[in-house]
Amino acid sequence: MMRTLAWLVGALLLAGIVHIVTVLGVPSFAVADPWREVGAIAGDGVFTRLPRVAPGARTLPGLDPAMTHTACRFSLDKGPVRIRAEVADGYWSLSLHDRRGMWVWGVDNRAAEQKPIDILVASHVQVAQLRESLPDEYEDVVIVDWPGSEGFALYKILVPAKSREAEVEAALASARCSPAGS
Amino acid sequence: MRFLVELFATLLIALALGLSSAWYMVAAPRIGYGVGAWKAVPAVSAETADPYTRARVARTGEIVLGAGEGLVFIAEADDEGRGLEGACDYRLSGGTPTARLWTLSVVDDAGEPPASLAGRTALTSREILRDADGRFEITVATTARPGNWLPSPPKGPLKLFFRLYDTPLALSPDPNMRMPRITRGACR
Numbered sequence: 258m259m260r261t262l263a264w265l266v267g268a269l270l271l272a273g274i275v276h277i278v279t280v281l282g283v284p285s286f287a288v289a290d291p292w293r294e295v296g297a298i299a300g301d302g303v304f305t306r307l308p309r310v311a312p313g314a315r316t317l318p319g320l321d322p323a324m325t326h327t328a329c330r331f332s333l334d335k336g337p338v339r340i341r342a343e344v345a346d347g348y349w350s351l352s353l354h355d356r357r358g359m360w361v362w363g364v365d366n367r368a369a370e371q372k373p374i375d376i377l378v379a380s381h382v383q384v385a386q387l388r389e390s391l392p393d394e395y396e397d398v399v400i401v402d403w404p405g406s407e408g409f410a411l412y413k414i415l416v417p418a419k420s421r422e423a424e425v426e427a428a429l430a431s432a433r434c435s436p437a438g439s
Numbered sequence: 440m441r442f443l444v445e446l447f448a449t450l451l452i453a454l455a456l457g458l459s460s461a462w463y464m465v466a467a468p469r470i471g472y473g474v475g476a477w478k479a480v481p482a483v484s485a486e487t488a489d490p491y492t493r494a495r496v497a498r499t500g501e502i503v504l505g506a507g508e509g510l511v512f513i514a515e516a517d518d519e520g521r522g523l524e525g526a527c528d529y530r531l532s533g534g535t536p537t538a539r540l541w542t543l544s545v546v547d548d549a550g551e552p553p554a555s556l557a558g559r560t561a562l563t564s565r566e567i568l569r570d571a572d573g574r575f576e577i578t579v580a581t582t583a584r585p586g587n588w589l590p591s592p593p594k595g596p597l598k599l600f601f602r603l604y605d606t607p608l609a610l611s612p613d614p615n616m617r618m619p620r621i622t623r624g625a626c627r
Contacts, residue, residue, distance in 0.1 A: 264445050268452040275457025280465060283494035294500035310544075312554040319501030321602050322552055323542035323561035347565075348540045348604060352505050358496045359485035360505030365605055367539065404485065411502065415540065417565050 284357050291317070291358030292330070295409045299328040302338075304412065304432040324413040325425060329434040333406045337379035337387070339398070340410055342432035344371055345425045348415040353378065356407045364399075374412075377437055378403050395437075410434055465494045468513070474618040476520075477512040477601060482609050509538070509604040515596070517621040523599065525592040528580040528624035531599075534617040538606035540564055545579060545599050547592040553581075562589050577619070 284290065294317055299305035308314040310322035320326055331338040342351070344366060351374055352363035364374065376399040379387060384402045387395070412432050414425045469491055471481035483492050484506040496503060504511055516522050517529060525547065535541055544561040546552055552560035562577060567587045569575045578584040581593045591597055601618070603609070608616060 260445075264449045265452075268449045268456070271449070271453030272456035272460070275453055276461045276464075279458060279461035280490050280494050283465060284497035287494075287497035289500045290497040291500045291502060310552055310560060312551050317502050318499055318550065319503060321542055321561070321600075322544045323563050323602075350508055350604070352508060354502070355485050357485075357493060358500065358502070359488055359493065360483060360503060360508070361485045363505045363508050365508065367605055415542075415563065415565070417563065 291354065292356050292407070292409065294318075295328050295330050299330060299409075301330045301332065302435060304329040304342075304410075304429075304434060306429060321413070323415060325416050325429060326411060326413045327429045327432050328409055328411050329432070330409045331378065331407070331434050333378065333380045333383065333403060335436050337377050337383045337437045338434055339437040340374065340376050340378065340432075340434045342374040342412055343428045344369065344373055345414050345428040346371070346421075347417060349413065349428070351376075351410065351412045353401065353403075353408055353410050356405055361404065361408065362401050374432075375399070376401055378408070380406055464491045465498060468492075468495065472612055474512070474616055476514045476516050476518050476621045477618045478514070479612070480511045480513060482506040482508065482510055504602070504609075506609060508609070509602060510606055510609045512601040512603070512618060514599040514601070514621055517623045519623070521623060523597045523621075524626065525581065525594040525597050527626040528578060528584075529591075530622045530624055531577040531579065531619040532574070532622070533619045534574070535564070535601075535619060536603060536606060536608050536613065536616040538564075538603035538608070540604040542602045542604075543577065543589060543599065544602075545589055545591050545597055547597055548595045550598075553590055553592040559590065562587060578624075580624075 298307060304327045307326040307328055308316045310316055310320050348366055350363060350365040353361050355361050377395060378401045380403050414428060416422060416425050468480045471479040483503050541564045542561050567575050575587060577587040577589055579589045579591045581591055
């Protein structure tokens with residue numbers, strides 16, 4: 258009896274370890290993480306329009322069908338990345354996600370007061386270098402201190418009516434994400 | 440011999456329990472709190488996300504709303520606890536929490552939006568019709584309805600997504616908040 262109990266306790270302890278290792282290990286071994294999903298649809302260093310959420314459309318899971326989206330994967334290996342875009346009237350939101358798809362930073366139309374988006378994403382080292390001598394052109398640019406060296410930007414705009422689709426398309430098409438200085 | 444059998448059985452049990460519990464915790468979004476039939480999916484950010492949420496996002500590749508961006512509510516049942524079915528009509532009525540914008544959409548079992556002739560798969564707070572007191576009523580049904588109509592899949596279980604953008608609730612839940620009631624209508 259005692260012997261069986263001892264084995265059972267052992268099994269439970271081991272099960273706990275298996276549980277923890279599995280959960281922590283999933284992000285490293287996942288085959289469909291957001292980074293890869295974005296890469297399959299959108300390019301690196303350039304914003305790509307995502308298909309509207311519709312039956313059978315290949316787009317990212319979890320997107321709001323009431324919004325139109327454009328996405329860009331970026332890497333900070335060759336220096337900070339500057340993200341600029343015109344904005345549309347009404348609701349919009351720009352969010353930056355890390356390599357694992359986690360939300361890191363974002364701005365929406367209320368926070369930005371309808372000014373065009375202009376931000377500089379830089380790694381810890383690059384931020385330190387920028388602090389030392391900030392070029393004049395970055396004076397009004399929001400600098401985002403980025404964990405790691407990769408991520409993706411998602412820019413979404415609410416489409417309220419057919420008559421305003423052209424304006425929204427123009428704003429989405431104006432989005433740029435390219436290495437700073439180029 | 441007996442020792443080996445016991446060791447093997449123990450390892451098997453440990454593996455089965457550990458993996459299945461991990462799967463269970465990662466498969467579905469962790470639910471924060473409920474309001475009526477609606478369940479809030481807590482907003483996540485890189486700094487505060489728990490390991491289960493990280494694992495789920497890495498596995499499904501889904502895009503989650505950020506902590507400052509808004510809050511998502513999901514309903515899989517009506518107010519009486521019966522699962523939402525494509526074969527039934529539903530009426531959503533009542534108030535909504537404070538938010539600058541909300542959108543309502545519906546997906547089928549596989550997470551796909553319904554194919555609708557209207558070409559519309561969502562309703563937003565900007566476009567719905569309200570009565571003189573600001574109240575509204577939305578009908579979720581397969582075929583066109585007068586007033587606010589959200590097309591739904593013709594059959595199978597369905598899920599309603601209520602996304603609130605730029606809401607103070609994203610940071611702290613309000614115990615007095617109101618979400619639309621979900622009332623089942625006619626079923627085919």
